Amino acid sequence: MSDLNNTMINKYRTSFLKEVEANVEEGEWVKMCMQCGVCAGSCPLGKHWAHPPQEIFMMIRAGKREEVLTSDSMWMCTSCYNCIARCPRGLPITHIMHGLAHYAQRLNLVPQQQPTQRFAKVFWENMLKKGRVNELKLGLSLYFIDGFGQGVKNAMANQKLGQNMMKAKRMSPMEILGGHGVKNPGELQKIIAKAQALEDARISGNS
Amino acid sequence: MADEKKFAGYICTGCGIGERLDAGTLEQTASRDGKMQSCKQHEMLCSSEGVQMIKDDIANDGVTHVMIAACSRRAKVEAFSFTGVALTRANLREGVIWVRPDTDENTETTQEMADDYIRMACAELKSMTIPSASGEQQLNKNIMVVGGGVTGMTAALEAAAAGYPVHIVEKSGALGGHAANYYKSIPARAPYADPQETGVEQMIAAIDSNEKITVHLNSTVAKTAGAPGRFQVQIATESGSSDELSIGAIIQATGFSTFNPEKLGTYNYSASPDIVTNEELEKLAKAANGGPIKRPSDGKEVTSVAFVQNVGQNSGNKGELAYHSGIGDLVAIKQAMYFKELNGDCDTTIMFDNLRTPGAGGEDFYRAAQEKSITFTKAAVTGIETGTALEVKFKDLILNEETSMAADLVVLDVGMVPNSGPDPYAEPMETEEGESAEQEAPQVSVDSILNLDYRQGTDLPHLKHGFTDSHFICFPYETRRTGIYAAGPLRRPMDMRQAADDAAGAAMKAIQAAENAGQGRAAHPRVGDLSYPSFRKDGCTQCKRCTVECPFGAINEDEKGYPMYNEARCRRCGTCMGACPVRVISFANYSVETVNQQIKNCEIPEEWDEKPRILVLACENDAYPALDQAAMSGVEINPWARVIPVRCLGSTSLSWITDALNSGYDGIVLMGCQKGDDYQCHFVRGSAMAAERMGKVGDTLESLNLEPERVVVHEVAITDIERAPKLINDMAETVEKIGLSPFKF
Structure with a gap:
């Protein structure tokens, strides 16, 4: 458990809802849910969620901090925005789900091996280097994410797909040598670092 | 009537009547069979010229009885409204040409139908007299309001504003009722975000300064005798003195009491002073006087409060309420907002089952509560434990788990019980070994409120659960006692804004009743009817059936047991007329004879003509308009049917059936x-x-040796525009199956 997590537990001892409102993106909307369940019914991945969005909201109100933050439900969101479009109370449900996932990740509470989280990390690090996603490297990193042996197996299995993409000029083998990027990746990294510092300050200011 | 009678028939040939029917034949029928002394045709009788023609005949030729053969009696009512004459209508448009197909093979039967309706109308007219007020009536503008709460005060202010003197009779020592103890009320205006001031103090001030309103505090109604326009009311005061008032019309606004949750084990109400009802919370909030609300046990500032909804309501259990007050969730939201306003960061949880926030602003109010961080938990409360703090145990119905929460204060949402007097028609208590009596909702007041000096009980009849009986959809304020109107939570559970609307409506109806009584005119639904029931005393057997069956308690008995009609209390339905076994009760323009004459003057074809005749007695309020509507929609009706409208099926005399x-x-x-x-x-x-009554018609059929299928009774709604004609056509099929009646001659 991270220090930040303990700090937050001590600070919001009585109300997880208040913690969410203060620290989770769009968290102040959670109290507005009226439990109609339209979000749950609208989610194309609904059956893969241990707790559908409206239940997550109810759990937040009921103070089930641990259960919510260690849940992998919000990681299942694919941002299709069906729930946002349909919510009669206008809750930005997709954003709240990402906000919760992000907050859980900051507190280091995400279940180990949660695939969406692992993918997100790889994607983010890949993009941060050059300011553009290097698809070749991203693909390879994902192939080898579970070790060398599994990586070779994954690569063999998708050999034909890779070749076809290259033939169709959808992917260049030359990308392996650094690859394309924005004009000044250093400046982008500074921007991101500043944003990160601001958010850290906000949360520690809260804590 | 000393004046000579003069009968005149008028036949309209407009709206296609002239094309479909032979007007010459119709005229001949009216004058030869119907014995109209004069008969005229007009191509559009409802036009100003047509109406003027009739008016001229009334004025210049002394016409006293008018037969109009045109459209349904429900159409062109304003055009064909003549004062001082008896009037009847033969329905040739909706009753004949619109329900029959326009083909050659049908021409003959269509014409027969029309001729019959003219004969029937003329025959009815012959036995009608011109209705006029009885002379018993008097105008008394005084309105009495029983109950000085929000409903009563609103009714009084409304009636006074319309220029009518008002007497408020209030049992307690002050005006204001429940609302006087309320901190604030449910918002009635956009944005519906915060509770609003109750306005009760201003109302009391307005009443005190209104010279048209007299307030009788610490007073009850000891006796109410008479009828609308001439009620004699005795007011008894606590001090023992009594006052007699003459009153035109009465509004009962005795409101409600809250349900007592003492006996409901789950909520442990008696175990802790910190478990309070929603009504008690209002007093706590008011006592806080703008500061934080404190819990009653030790005066600690409340930092967490749980609202438990739906306590003893909507229940099938004995001793609980079978209905829901409907506004309990709005009340809880309002009260939860008190805590957000007065108690800073107080945890407020509303434990609901089905959250109901009725009314235009209900959803906005709910949303506003959520914005104020009031927590809503869908829960079934299983118990409340008392100790150093209260512990509410519940099943979370969303998360499906047993859990609990601690609270400084628990507020129970208890329902509203009407403050009615005893029901005059209550089933006797001893039926089914006391079972049914026990299952009844708990009654708060069993003392009479109005102390009516009526043959049929001391108070307003109930419908269900002690709420006053009224025609819920069409005439909500009307009760079953003419000139006495019910308003507010006495009729159904409601909030202050609804009660105020209700009161205004009832005040208008009371004014109308007083004015109508002054002119001898009926109240709803036969508004303006001057006819009233009278009876032939020498034929009366004092059987009391009319006095018992009158749905409105209009008829008293004199010391010899003869009926005493109070026509100002009468709604003119004719139920007494239908009830009378010796047929001595009649109205000037509606009697056993007027209908009997219609039945007899329809031509019954000989058996070998193979043209059956089907008599339809249709209620003029629902069934008859449904048939009219069917005609407008072009639904066909069998040509053998002859429809006679009746004021109410309750006025049906068995003799009509036997004679037919x-x-x-x-x-x-x-x-x-x-x-x-x-x-x-x-x-x-x-x-x-x-x-x-029709349950006994089987005996009649048996004694005549006729098949029981020949007489059927149906319940028809005004919307049954397909079904009503079908029921008639079904009878035609039945007749075809079982054969014609052997009673033709």
């Missing part, structure tokens, strides 16, 4: 309204009475 069968009708269809708890009858009990 004797004179050779092949089938009889009776169309009334739905009866029972969710009745549709405009006269409340008329259709039920009719059904009871």
Whole structure:
């Protein structure tokens, strides 16, 4: 458990809802849910969620901090925005789900091996280097994410797909040598670092 | 009537009547068979010239009885309204040409139908007299309001604003009722975000300064005698003195009491002073005087509060309320907002089952509560434990788990019980070994409120659960006692804004009743009717059936047991007329004879003509308009049917059935309204009475050696525009199956 997590537990001892409102993106909307369940019914991945969005909201109100933050439900969101479009109370449900996932990740509470989280990390690090996603490297990193042996197996299995993409000029083998990027990746990294510092300050200011 | 009678018939040939029917024949029927002394045709009788022609004849030729053969009696009512004459209508448009197909093979039967309706109308007219007020009536503008809460005060202010003197009779020592103890009320205006001031103090001030309103505090109604326009009311004060008032009309606004949750084990109400009802919370909030609300046990500032909804409501259990007050969730939201306003960061949780926030602003109010961080938990409370702090145990119905929460204060949402007097028609207590009596909702007041000096009980009849009976959809303020109107939570559970609306409505109705009584005119639904029931004393057997069956308690008995009609209390339904076994009760323009004459003057074809005749007695409030509507929609009706409108199926005399069968009708269809708890009858009990009487018609049929299928009774709603004609056509099929009546001659 991270220090930040303990700090937050001590600070919001009585109300997880208040913690969410203060620290989770769009968290102040959670109290507005009226439990109609339209979000749950609208989610194309609904059956893969241990707790559908409206239940997550109810759990937040009921103070089930641990259960919510260690849940992998919000990681299942694919941002299709069906729930946002349909919510009669206008809750930005997709954003709240990402906000919760992000907050859980900051507190280091995400279940180990949660695939969406692992993918997100790889994607983010890949993009941060050059300011553009290097698809070749991203693909390879994902192939080898579970070790060398599994990586070779994954690569063999998708050999034909890779070749076809290259033939169709959808992917260049030359990308392996650094690859394309924005004009000044250093400046982008500074921007991101500043944003990160601001958010850290906000949360520690809260804590 | 000393004046000479003069009968005149008018036949309209407009709206296609002239094209479809032979007007010459119709005129001949009216003058030869119908014995109209004069008969005129007009191509558009409802036009100003047509109406003027009739008016001129009335003025210049002394016409006293008018027969109009044109459209339905429900159409062109304003055009064909003449004062001082008896009037009847033969329905040739909706009744004949619109329900029959325009083909050559049908011409003959269509013309027969029309001729019959003219004969019937003329025959009815012959036995009608011109209705006029009885002379008993008087105008008394005083309005009495019983109850000085929000409903009563609003009614008083409204009536006074319309120029009518008002007497408020209030049992307690002050005006204001429940609302006087309320901190704030549910918002009535956009944005519906915060509770608003109750406005009760301003109302009391307005009443105190209004010279048209007299307030009788610490007073009750000791006796109410008389009728609308001439009520004599004795007011008894606590000190023992009494006052007698002459009153035109009465509004009962005795409101409600809250349900006592003491006996409900789950909520442990008696175990802790910190478990309070929603009504008690208002007092706590008011006592806080703008500061934080404190819990009663030790005066600690409340930092967490749980609202438990739906306590003892909507329940099938004995001793609980079978209905829901409907506004309890709005009340809880309002009260939760008190804590957000007065107690800073107080945890407020509303434990609901089905959250109901009725009204235009209900959803906005709910949303506003969520914005104020009031927590809503869908929960079934299983118990409340008392100790150093209260612990509410509940099942979370969303998360599906047993859990609990601690609270400084628990507020129980208890329901509203009407403050009614005893029901005059209550089933005797000893039935079914006391079972039914126990299952009844708990009654708060069993003392009489109005102390009516009526043959049929001391108070307003109930519908269900002690709420006052009224025609819920069409005439909500009307009760079953004419000139006495119910308003507010006495009728159904409601909040202050609804009660105020209700009060204004009832005040208007009371004014109308007083004015109508002054002119001898009926109240709803036969508004303006001057006819009233009278009886031939020498024929009366003092059987008391009329005094018992009158749905409105209009008839008292004199010391010899003869009926005493109070026509200002009468709604003119004719239930007494239908009830009378010796047929001595009649109205000037509606009697056993007027209908009998119609039945007899329809031509019954000889058996070998193979043209059956079906008599349809249709309630003029629902079934008859349904048939009119069917005609407008082009639904066909069998050509053998002859429809006679009746004021209410309750006015149906068994002699009509016997006479019709004797004179050779092949089938009889009776169309009334739905009866029972969710009745549709405009006269409340008329259709039920009719059904009871018609239950005995089987004996008549048996004695005549006729098939029981020949007489049927149906409940028809005004919307049954396909079904009503079908019921008639079904009878035609039945007749075809079982054959013509053997009583033709």
